[in-house]
Amino acid sequence: MKRDIQTAGAPPAVGLYGSIKNLAASLVSHLHTRLELFAIEFAEEKLRLTSLLVGVILALFFSFMTLILAVLFIIAAYWDTPYRLHAVAILAVLFLAGAGITGAMVRARLKSGPRLFEASLAELYKDRQQLNSP
Incomplete structure (x- = not known):
């Protein structure tokens, strides 16, 4: 009986x-x-990427709507002049330049983001160092 008591609190x-x-x-x-x-x-x-995606979609929507209205306005303003094709060509070049600049900015942002599981990998590296030390 004494043995049971010792093992319970031992x-x-x-x-x-x-x-x-x-x-x-x-x-x-x-x-x-x-x-x-x-x-x-x-x-x-996951939250960071979701918010980034929502922001990109909203920015693209508003940008496209603005660009469409601006293009329609410029083309309408030059419609009765001999320079209407020049206006369309200049707008196309500006849009191409904007697409290139925006693409470069998005690419740079994706590269500068934090590595996935960076904190976890750092902790595992510390654990490995502790296990290897005498």
């Missing part, structure tokens, strides 16, 4: 089995923490 089992059990519990806990970090970073990245 420290973890010693020996090979107890050490393996404690090591497994530590590994599972460590893995759980790292997986939670991955999940949080994935959710943050």
Whole structure:
């Protein structure tokens, strides 16, 4: 009877089995923490990309509507003159230049974004360094 009381409040089992059990519990806990970090970073990245996509779609919509109305206005203003084809050609060149500049800006922004799972990879690197140190 005294033996049951000691095992209920006793420290973890010693020996090979107890050490393996404690090591497994530590590994599972460590893995759980790292997986939670991955999940949080994935959710943050998903929100960032979603908001970026919504912003791009809205900007494109308003830009296209503005461009269409501006082009119609300029073409209507030059309709009765001999320069109407020149006006259309100049507008086409301006739109092409705008598309090139905008494409370069979007490309630069995508390259400058944070690496996916950067914080998780840094934590795993620290873990590996700690395991390799004596």
